[in-house]
Amino acid sequence: MNFEIIAVLLALAVLVFGLIYYSITKENEINVKLRSIAQAVEDLHRELYKVDKRLSAEMEIVASLQESAPSVSRAMHEQADHDMNQLSIPIMEALGHIEGTFGAYKDKTENRLRYLEERIRNLSLPSSISGLDDEKVIGRYNQGIEVDAIAKELRLSKAEVEFVLKINQLR
Numbered sequence: 001m002n003f004e005i006i007a008v009l010l011a012l013a014v015l016v017f018g019l020i021y022y023s024i025t026k027e028n029e030i031n032v033k034l035r036s037i038a039q040a041v042e043d044l045h046r047e048l049y050k051v052d053k054r055l056s057a058e059m060e061i062v063a064s065l066q067e068s069a070p071s072v073s074r075a076m077h078e079q080a081d082h083d084m085n086q087l088s089i090p091i092m093e094a095l096g097h098i099e100g101t102f103g104a105y106k107d108k109t110e111n112r113l114r115y116l117e118e119r120i121r122n123l124s125l126p127s128s129i130s131g132l133d134d135e136k137v138i139g140r141y142n143q144g145i146e147v148d149a150i151a152k153e154l155r156l157s158k159a160e161v162e163f164v165l166k167i168n169q170l171r
Contacts, residue, residue: 019116026109033105037098044091051087055080137164 062076133154140150147165151158 015120022116030105030109033102037102040094040098044094047087048091051084055084134164134168137161138168138170141165141170 058076058080062080065076136154137150137156140153141147141161145153147158147161150156151161154161
């Protein structure tokens with residue numbers, strides 16, 4: 001009987017370590033992608049800054065020309081608006097693409113996480129893990145006692161209490 005419990009605990013430990021490794025790997029991949037997105041956003045920000053400076057300079061020129069030639073001023077204003085619109089189109093397209101890529105990656109990651117959670121729920125676990133009386137933990141949690149207090153009272157780790165609550169879908 002003890003060998004079976006130890007085997008189940010070892011299997012769970014391997015599964016947990018596998019999940020941790022998977023999470024770390026995915027987090028590293030996400031960090032790499034986020035860095036590239038951050039770099040792209042920074043480049044776009046620099047480009048917008050340049051465009052803003054250029055627009056400010058053109059607006060100053062337009063203001064000085066308004067005094068001497070109102071029709072020239074109107075034409076330059078329209079040209080500046082047109083230039084600004086032309087410069088903003090690729091930026092908006094790039095941001096839309098980044099948003100779509102990030103959204104798709106987020107959905108894919110959430111689906112994988114749901115799949116893993118469902119697989120973990122489907123594992124057959126013994127009614128009491130390593131002598132832990134699940135009913136005591138659940139009863140105290142239902143009474144509104146904090147997880148830390150339950151762990152201290154039953155001389156368990158906080159992770160064990162949270163594990164019992166999660167398995168019983170209370171948290």
